[in-house]
Structures are given as structure tokens and as C-alpha cells.
Amino acid sequence: MFKRVLVANRGEIACRILRTVHAQGLQAVAVYHHEDRAAPHVQLADAAVRLEADVPSAAYLDQLQIIAAARRAGADAIHPGYGFLSENASFAERVADAGLTFVGPDAEVIRLMGDKVRARAFAAQHGVPVAPSVVESDPGRFAAGAQAIGFPLLVKAAAGGGGKGMRIVRTAAELPESLRVAAAEAQRYFGDGRVYAERYIEQPRHIEVQVLGDGSGNVVHLFERECSLQRRYQKIVEESPAPNLSAALRHAMCDAAVRLASAARYRNAGTVEFVLAPGGEFYFLEMNTRLQVEHPVTEYVLNVDLVAEQLRIAGGGGLSFAQAGLVPRGHAIECRICAEEPEHEFRPATGRIGVLEVPRGPGIRFDGGVRAGQTITPAFDSMLAKLIAYGPSRAEAARTLAEALQRLVLIGVPTNVDYLARVLRHPQFLAGQLHTGFLAQHAQELLPNDVPAELAAATLAALLADPDFCACAFDVPEPHASIGQWRN
Amino acid sequence: MAQLKSRMPYRLQVNGRDAEVDILARRPRLRVRIGPDVYAVAAARERGEKFSFAIDGVPYHGWRCIVGDEVHVRLNGRTHVVRLLRHDPQRAVAALQDEVRASMPGVVVAVHCESGQALAAGDRLLTLESMKLQMTLLASHEGTVAQVHVAPEAVFERGALLVSFTRQERRNP
Numbered sequence: 001m002f003k004r005v006l007v008a009n010r011g012e013i014a015c016r017i018l019r020t021v022h023a024q025g026l027q028a029v030a031v032y033h034h035e036d037r038a039a040p041h042v043q044l045a046d047a048a049v050r051l052e053a054d055v056p057s058a059a060y061l062d063q064l065q066i067i068a069a070a071r072r073a074g075a076d077a078i079h080p081g082y083g084f085l086s087e088n089a090s091f092a093e094r095v096a097d098a099g100l101t102f103v104g105p106d107a108e109v110i111r112l113m114g115d116k117v118r119a120r121a122f123a124a125q126h127g128v129p130v131a132p133s134v135v136e137s138d139p140g141r142f143a144a145g146a147q148a149i150g151f152p153l154l155v156k157a158a159a160g161g162g163g164k165g166m167r168i169v170r171t172a173a174e175l176p177e178s179l180r181v182a183a184a185e186a187q188r189y190f191g192d193g194r195v196y197a198e199r200y201i202e203q204p205r206h207i208e209v210q211v212l213g214d215g216s217g218n219v220v221h222l223f224e225r226e227c228s229l230q231r232r233y234q235k236i237v238e239e240s241p242a243p244n245l246s247a248a249l250r251h252a253m254c255d256a257a258v259r260l261a262s263a264a265r266y267r268n269a270g271t272v273e274f275v276l277a278p279g280g281e282f283y284f285l286e287m288n289t290r291l292q293v294e295h296p297v298t299e300y301v302l303n304v305d306l307v308a309e310q311l312r313i314a315g316g317g318g319l320s321f322a323q324a325g326l327v328p329r330g331h332a333i334e335c336r337i338c339a340e341e342p343e344h345e346f347r348p349a350t351g352r353i354g355v356l357e358v359p360r361g362p363g364i365r366f367d368g369g370v371r372a373g374q375t376i377t378p379a380f381d382s383m384l385a386k387l388i389a390y391g392p393s394r395a396e397a398a399r400t401l402a403e404a405l406q407r408l409v410l411i412g413v414p415t416n417v418d419y420l421a422r423v424l425r426h427p428q429f430l431a432g433q434l435h436t437g438f439l440a441q442h443a444q445e446l447l448p449n450d451v452p453a454e455l456a457a458a459t460l461a462a463l464l465a466d467p468d469f470c471a472c473a474f475d476v477p478e479p480h481a482s483i484g485q486w487r488n
Numbered sequence: 489m490a491q492l493k494s495r496m497p498y499r500l501q502v503n504g505r506d507a508e509v510d511i512l513a514r515r516p517r518l519r520v521r522i523g524p525d526v527y528a529v530a531a532a533r534e535r536g537e538k539f540s541f542a543i544d545g546v547p548y549h550g551w552r553c554i555v556g557d558e559v560h561v562r563l564n565g566r567t568h569v570v571r572l573l574r575h576d577p578q579r580a581v582a583a584l585q586d587e588v589r590a591s592m593p594g595v596v597v598a599v600h601c602e603s604g605q606a607l608a609a610g611d612r613l614l615t616l617e618s619m620k621l622q623m624t625l626l627a628s629h630e631g632t633v634a635q636v637h638v639a640p641e642a643v644f645e646r647g648a649l650l651v652s653f654t655r656q657e658r659r660n661p
Contacts, residue, residue: 351555412560415567457564460541464534
């Protein structure tokens with residue numbers, strides 16, 4: 001086992017990984033850009049190395065500096081967290097070449113799953129369902145292929161991403177024009193006009209399966225998570241288990257995930273993502289070869305520490321448990337607290353955290369990476385923290401989480417905290433009627449409702465912080481204060 | 489108890505919506521008008537992030553922090569943003585130019601100008617009495633009186649609007 005782990009990340013995930021590193025009796029090294037010098041992850045570590053970069057986020061992407069930092073600080077392993085270099089195959093190779101342990105899968109598997117076309121083909125090869133698609137340059141053959149899949153179709157850019165160059169085609173008549181426009185857009189955005197089409201699934205659910213592999217073909221799954229509540233193509237509420245999911249479907253998806261990961265001789269933690277159609281068909285979306293943001297909900301229902309498992313596997317320790325030993329209990333829900341304004345299309349916000357009071361209690365977990373007084377800038381991702389709640393039932397977990405959100409005080413910069421509380425109390429959420437269009441569909445119902453008495457109280461609270469108001473309210477000397485008139 | 493004849497409304501925005509606040513009375517207890525409603529307030533003068541008071545007997549407590557000209561308030565599980573418009577620097581400049589406000593509470597002894605009157609800098613506006621001191625307010629610059637908002641014997645608070653001038657047109661040189 002290693003002695004010192006360098007965490008090549010920042011914010012809440014760096015803090016979370018550091019906590020387990022310490023819990024395992026190991027030492028932790030943090031890296032940081034100057035803008036992050038007062039951040040909690042720097043203070044939590046046993047040693048911290050500053051990275052130089054003009055753009056703050058670039059520091060956490062600087063492979064050579066990070067490896068040099070590990071050497072300098074005497075670290076023998078590097079945990080990449082999520083985002084940044086966590087799915088960078090070259091980085092994994094460089095770390096290994098430097099004689100250090102990369103806490104994650106092997107570079108070839110990272111590379112395989114990072115290429116969406118190769119990953120898809122690999123999945124299909126191993127009996128994992130993939131969405132029917134057509135990839136043809138000849139318009140006639142494309143049309144025939146499209147007819148075979150059936151409408152509606154989603155036309156996508158082969159070199160694409162971020163929702164760009166995607167269009168929905170509902171009839172065969174629309175297809176030629178849509179292909180032409182999509183190809184032109186793809187050329188403009190990605191310099192590559194190749195397009196393909198997939199069956200478009202209306203109101204899909206996003207279900208993913210957590211896996212752990214020992215690198216020798218032994219893989220266990222840690223059941224599924226539902227991540228359908230998304231805005232700006234990002235998940236903001238996740239849970240485990242997925243509600244309203246038949247045992248048959250659950251097993252089918254989990255088994256498919258294990259089949260895929262074993263075939264890849266997967267090592268360490270990963271997540272296989274699926275799209276689940278309303279009719280019950282599911283298709284492979286992609287595999288993420290790293291720890292995911294929403295891993296805490298899995299940890300709660302299975303009572304495991306995934307980072308501890310990652311460190312153990314990376315250290316050569318193999319898997320801690322057999323599949324039969326993994327029995328999920330209860331329900332966990334997580335929400336992502338972001339600096340943003342939900343009422344303005346969720347645009348990211350900046351500011352200084354004036355007050356931070358974290359709710360505590362049984363079944364509540366707060367994974368934060370910020371402190372009171374910290375300035376939130378556009379330099380980094382807008383997610384500030386995660387709040388997770390656990391309960392014996394989904395209803396209780398939702399109630400605990402909604403109450404915890406109300407008790408949380410994070411003010412000075414606008415956040416989505418109150419918006420999330422409204423989501424958790426929405427009847428359709430409580431009924432488990434989830435799909436990726438949920439937040440857009442219920443946007444009107446999720447607007448805030450002002451209670452006049454509370455507005456008055458808020459107004460007064462603000463005025464009582466104003467010296468002029470206080471002077472008027474408290475300092476007016478007698479006799480003016482008591483009587484209307486005064487005469488010498 | 490006689491009503492205060494002259495008062496200053498605090499103009500503010502709560503969650504983006506305009507609102508007005510007046511202090512109607514201080515003794516025996518603080519009575520405040522917020523929008524159309526009047527509330528009895530039991531509050532101590534406590535500055536700082538935590539607050540606690542009662543409105544019409546209902547207790548409220550929470551947290552607040554100042555963000556520029558806004559106060560972010562968290563109570564009953566919701567965050568509200570209150571912007572005090574009085575502190576808007578743009579308005580302060582306008583106020584300096586076009587409005588004469590009381591710098592402390594007092595009573596009007598005499599009025600020396602009237603609506604429509606053209607004044608030069610230094611002309612008398614009002615004579616006021618405050619804390620047993622009499623003082624005469626003078627026009628700080630030339631201008632035309634739009635309106636005199638007080639009459640003799642009117643009692644006013646600090647910040648009360650006393651005299652307003654018509655907005656100066658910028659003359660192009």
C-alpha cells in the first residue's frame with residue numbers, strides 16, 4: 001500500500017478523497033493554483049504544492065507539473081478525482097512511467113471507453129444493447145437505414161458533443177433537409193461534417209451502474225443510480241436505488257454493466273451509463289472510467305467507502321466483497337449545490353460566501369469544498385458542494401434532504417439551494433416520475449412562491465442591518481420619539 | 489398620540505419587486521409600514537449576521553450578509569435579496585442635485601420659498617429647529633423650486649424630503 005497520495009483535483013472531491021486517505025492512515029498531498037490558496041482542500045492536506053498556470057483550471061490539467069509535484073512531495077500514488085485528468089489515458093501512462101500508482105483503470109481501457117464510437121462497438125460486441133443507429137454517407141442508404149430504425153430520430157455529429165449539431169427528425173420527409181443542415185453545422189462547429197442518426201428516445205431516464213473491477217476480469221456491480229434530473233445537460237439530483245424500476249430491468253442493466261467491465265478486464269471504479277426508454281428498452285450510452293460526482297448515494301445504500309475501495313484496488317488489494325455480499329438497504333438522494341440563478345436560466349453566479357452554516361444530523365452528509373469568506377469566481381465549475389440524505393424509504397430520504405436544504409445557510413452568492421428544495425417536494429418527483437426533461441417540463445411549478453409575512457420579515461432583517469434605519473428606529477431622541485409635535 | 493406629519497419612505501426591492509417602508513411610530517413599540525401592511529415589531533438593535541425579532545408576535549430568526557447594496561437574508565428555509573435603493577449612488581447624486589433632505593429630525597419653524605420660485609445659490613429655503621438649535625437651510629446652487637414638502641410646525645425625521653427642485657437641464661456649451 002502507498003504511504004502518500006497526491007490528490008490531483010480541487011473543491012469538494014479533493015476534500016472528500018483527502019478524508020478517506022487520512023481515514024486509511026495515509027498521508028495526503030494537495031495541489032492548488034494561486035486562486036485556490038485559501039481553499040479547504042489545501043488546508044486539509046499534509047503537504048500542498050502550488051501549481052503555476054495563467055488560467056487557474058489549467059493548473060489542474062498540467063500533467064508534468066502534477067507529476068513533478070508528486071515526486072517533490074514524496075507521493076507514491078495519484079488520485080485524479082473526477083473531471084480534469086481523471087479520464088486522460090496519456091496522464092495515466094505518464095504516472096505509471098514515473099513509477100507512481102495511478103488510482104484508476106489502465107490507460108488502454110481509459111482510451112477505449114473515451115472513444116465513444118469504439119466503446120459503443122465494444123459494448124455491442126459483448127451483448128450490451130446499443131441504440132440502433134445509422135452511419136451512412138450515401139443519402140439513399142441513410143434514408144433506408146433511418147426507415148429501419150424508425151422515427152423519431154436524433155441526428156448527431158460524429159465528432160460532436162455538448163448538444164451542438166443535434167436535431168430531432170420526426171418524419172422521413174424531413175430527413176434529407178435535416179441531414180444537410182446538421183452536416184453543415186457539424187462542419188462549422190467541429191470541422192467535420194460527418195453525421196449519424198440514432199433512435200430518439202422521448203422522455204428517457206438516465207440510469208447508471210457502479211462497478212468495481214480488480215483488473216483480472218473480476219467485477220462486481222454496486223447497483224444503479226438514477227440521474228435523470230438535469231439542467232444544462234448536467235445532473236443536479238441523483239439517487240439510489242432508481243425509483244419505479246422493475247427487478248428484472250435492474251438485474252438486466254447491472255448484469256450488462258458487469259459483462260462490459262469484465263470483458264474489458266476493468267480495474268478500479270467505473271460507471272456504465274444507460275438510457276432507459278419509457279417502453280423498458282435500455283441502451284448503452286457510455287462508460288465513465290473514474291469516480292463519479294454522485295458516488296455518495298451508492299456509498300449510503302451499501303455502506304461502503306468507494307474511495308477506500310479505489311485505494312485498495314490500486315494498491316493491489318483486490319476486491320473487498322463478492323456480489324452476494326452487496327445488499328442495498330434504504331434510499332439515498334443527492335443534490336448538487338451550485339452558484340447559479342435558477343430564475344435566469346441557471347446562469348452561473350459569482351460572489352463571496354458571507355455565511356456558511358452546514359446542517360448536521362443522522363442521515364445527512366455534506367460534501368463541501370468551500371468556506372465562509374471564499375470568493376466564487378468564474379475560474380472554476382459552479383458546483384460548490386453536495387448535500388446527500390439517507391432514509392429507510394425514498395419518501396423519508398426526500399423529506400430529510402428537503403429539510404436539510406432549508407437548514408443549510410449559504411448566502412452571499414446566489415445558489416440553487418431553494419430551487420432544489422422545491423424539486424424535492426414536487427409531487428411528480430415524490431411519485432418517482434422522472435425523465436431527463438423533468439426540470440424543463442415543470443419549470444413553472446418550480447418557481448418560488450413568496451409568503452408576504454416572510455417577505456416583510458426579510459425586509460426588516462435587511463433594514464435592521466442598515467445604520468440609517470436603525471438610527472431612525474432607535475435613536476430618535478425624546479420627545480420626538482413619543483409625540484408628534486415639539487415646541488420650545 | 490399625534491401622527492408624525494412628515495415621513496420618509498425607504499424605497500427598496502425585495503426579490504426584485506419594488507417596496508416601500510415607513511416608520512410610523514417608535515413608542516411604545518416600533519410600528520413599521522411595509523408595502524400596504526403595518527406591523528408591530530419587537531426588535532433589539534443588534535448588528536451582525538444573526539438576527540432575531542418578532543413581527544406581530546411571530547418570532548423570526550435567521551442569517552443575513554451584506555453584498556454591495558443588497559442584503560441577502562435567509563429565514564424559514566428561504567433566501568431573499570433585499571436591495572436598499574436609498575443607497576444607490578446614482579440616486580444619491582440625483583438627490584444632491586434636486587432634493588433637500590433633513591440631516592436630522594426636527595420641526596419646521598418657517599418656510600422662505602415657494603413652488604416655482606427661481607433661486608440663486610445662498611438663498612434661504614427653510615428655518616428648522618432641532619434639539620433646541622435653530623438653523624436656516626440655504627440653496628446650495630441655483631435652481632427653481634419644484635415643491636416645498638413641509639409647512640410651518642411640521643415635524644420631520646432625518647432624511648425627510650423638505651424641498652425639491654426641478655431637474656436641471658444640461659445646457660450644451
